Amino acid sequence: MTEPLLRIRDLCIQAAGKRGVTELLRGISLDLHAGEVLGLIGESGAGKSTIGLAAMGHIRPGCHAVRGQVLFQGQDLLRASARTLRGVRGGGIAYVAQSAAAAFNPSFTLGAQIDEVLRRFDSRGPAQRRQRIIELMGRLGLPDPAGFYDRYPHQVSGGQLQRAMTAMALAPGPKIIVFDEPTTALDVTTQLGVLAAIRQAIRQEQAAALYISHDLAIVSQVAGRIMVLRGGGLVEEGPAREVVERPREAYTRSLLQVGTQPASPRDPSPAPPLLTVRGMKAGFGPLRVLHDIDLTVRKGRTLAVVGESGSGKSTLARVIAGLHAAEDGQVVFAGQPLPRALKQRSRDLLRRVQMVFQSADTALNPTQAVGDIIGRPIRFYFNPSRAEVRQRVAALLEAVELAPELADRRPMALSGGQRQRVVIARALAAEPDLILCDEVTSALDPLVGEGVLKLLDRLRRERGVSYLFITHDLGVVRSIADDIVVMERGRIIESGTRDEVLAPPWHPTTEILLASQPSTAAGWLDRALERRNRLLAGDLDPEAAIAPPPLAANLVTP
């Protein structure tokens, strides 16, 4: 085999913090050959982004390389001069950042920012360079490339920015491109298009790439070889298909299983309705966000509300919670009408509807101890003796699988998954009938998120609580939903039991969502694209494909 383009040898990087030294990388070695795409996969803290940056000779402030080498064409980038590094960056190795919205300078046009790097490696005149950039923009599927050249970052969408950033990386014809979670911040359907554009561009330009992601499915579609990382060390490495189909390590297997199986078998028996929404309309001023929403949450069951960003699903949760007043419609909870405004709801009604938030970081007051946070609803609603509050707090911590000693800690001292469990314990402390869950796992690592989902499902079975589960992730839906409603632009476009909605025949929107759901299956990306294009082109008559179910009627009795 020829000499690799990039060779990382025994790389150790440490971060010096207040509480001593943290090891970000513990002796990582890798080889990247010309034209090869190497996928780096792992959860947060795995060190994958640190490797990506180190491959460019960049180590973030506060961190330093203890030992090891990063050899690009035989030259050690960790010990190279600033001048050498500038020669390598852009032209030799290029970088695509996770958040293109933040990584583009707001004061310059996109074209000018691409040209800033191109001009250093391309001796042609400005007109030819502009031509090259416009051509690249077109190849990445950007609309009206000539006009796009002169647009500012705030004038285009997130998916377009990510494509423009890929164009910027490709422009000088680099030997290697580092993609650092390039599609993580995008909706699944947008992600599909960007992913395809990236894969095609890498192939056409014959560049090698380091593709970093927390999503094994995504990586398996673009990478030829995969390295699974954990806590700064290597778990396993091998050809992509082999790692996905025959993982050697238990950790890889657990990553592969996320979102593929139900958390528990579903109970097919009928259940009475707990919460019924009829004809709900809501908005912000003249902007109508929710149109005629009808849905039913059954007692002891989970209703998942699925949709992409902007579909109105979070507003729906806020309206039911009483945080945002509806303009019209009825909400019936446990046989009684639920007042629209929070202030009109009795304390008992408030107790029976609780909420778990997307980001546990902001859902917990950083100045309060965990025991006080969980103890407050107990005192507020039931007011038992101090000793009993302590007892109940300990029991709740146990119920969410946390050690009782954590009661004395503050939220900052906990991990992300632990914090979300504290939020769940706080909701349970009120002994509610319904818990509104708003994207509760989207800020968590896949395995941690899966743990939280299993916990929620166990609590439902044990305590008979119902969930209204807001999510964009069909994997989450598959694992915990009994019933599903699919939302698009403020309307419910499909509803039914899980098996009805997720099995054919599908509503076209549901089908696009399902098709866009990343999968490790070989050739998924091509099939998904083809299927989406067929649906969007209207080859498939939506009316012929499925008869839309009568609104919400089939939710009450499955």
Place this chain on the structure above:
Amino acid sequence: MTLSRLIARRAIEGIATLAVIAVLLFGGVELIPGDPARTILGQSVTEEAVRNLRVALRLDQPVHERFLSWVEAAAQGDLGTSILNGRPVAPDFAWRAKNTLFLAGYAAAMSIPISIMLGLLAALYRDRLLDRAISLGSLATISFPEFFVGYVLLTVFALNLGWFPVLSSVTPEMGLAERLSRCFLPAVTLSCLIGAYVLRITRAAIISILSRPYIEMAELKGASRTAIVLRHALVNAVGPIANVVALALAYMVVGIVVTEVVFTYPGLGQWMVDSVAKHDMNVILVCGLAFGATYVGLNVLADIAAALASPRLRHPR
């Protein structure tokens, strides 16, 4: 909101604020219970002095007429007469306003370029010795009252070293070089005050921008250190810096009054303070309006500068 609408709105707000100041200045005497002239002058004065003040304040007329006739006269260059010596206010005002503007311009020309440079340096060498020294120095100068800085400068440079005159008196015939030398110490005093302010904001703005992802991205694109600071960082800092420069100039309206008194410099501030002791309401009115208009105008300018620098407002979707 489009840029032109934003600017128009801020301009209208500025004019409204100015109107509030005018109302306060003109209506102020109305708000005093009893006979304003007597309240202003106190009990131990002659009836004649009280009568003179009443006439000078046109207290025999209703307030709106007083205002209109003042505006009418002012439009013709008549700013009334000084109650103290019966001389017309306008010529003295013109001369002193020129002196004050000269001092303010002198201080601004000295301090603003230097303080932006120092702020930039402090940000680039963040938490190093240079930054700590610059930051401590600027914190000190914004904490020190102008008369403290002025006294120290006078003692060291005028009295002990004899490099500059003790009194900063200027005359209309004086040449530019002489003027610059005489005004040097007061200009430095003012510079300390506004320069430290500009420096601190510049430093904070640059530090905040240097931590943005697009700066790291520029580094990963292989841009040079100079290009990163001058092209990527400074361009985005122009808004906040222009904003703070205008605000600092507005703030100078406050500092200049004290500075002129410390150095007995014949400007508007010293005149205004003198006139308070002498109950010369016409002078107070004119100086107050001049300072007020400058202050409000620069504040409006600060907002417009910030808006002009924002790419979102310059290039709407």
Place this chain on the structure above:
Amino acid sequence: MILALRLSLRQWPVVLSFAVLAFVVLLVLAGPGIVPAEVRELAGDPWEPFGAEHLLGTDQLGRDLLARLLEGGRLTLFLASAVAVLSFVVGLALGLAAAFLGGLMDTVLSRLMDIIMALPPLILAILVIALLGNSMPVLVGVLVVFEAPRVFRLARALAMEIMTEDFVTAARLRGEGIGWILAREIAPNAVVPLVAELAMRFVFALLFLSSLSFLGLGVPPPQADWGGMARENSPALGFGLPAPIVPAAAIAAVALAVNQIADWLVAASGRRAARRG
């Protein structure tokens, strides 16, 4: 306070500031009594230099400058503290009212505060004093009017920002009253920036009052604050004597110390916000 504000010796300017402040406050509280009575009552020549008898020399009437400084310090620090606390209380109350009541109340209050902040403080203070004379209530009143809007703005912004945090939403959903939300959810998270603001209001009041007194428009004679002393003794400067610089330096030292502490608090609250977000 539930705050873990850590102060290490590496931040020596902050440590020094606390020391200077404590020293000045103790001296001023002890009052002129710490100067021996015979020295205090002994009238020397005007503007004697520093010496064994009169540690800081004498003032324009031959009085002991140290004794005068301690007496003036009481008034200076008391007035500045009074203005800071009053404007803080007023600004905080109005700011919270605007944030919680919203609607018309918020619009009216915010516009009013904007107008006040657009006015040049020293110029209008001079006008008011020219009209009403320079009595203590007028001085304090004028300063509070100009200082309260700044506290208002911060308190309103902080309350609005913290109100959108999910932990406050959780408390509202639980049915907690506004008092509990304020005291237990919002206040602990707003304490550090608010204390920093209080410190900055104190410095502003100290400098503003001193400037007015220096201009002869502040504390009326025969009482003297530090700004007034800097004015009374200013002719000594012509003879190269330090008498006017001593009170001016006292103002400078206190202002710098408090500003340094405020800076440290602002940085601490920034770090807390960064850790939270």
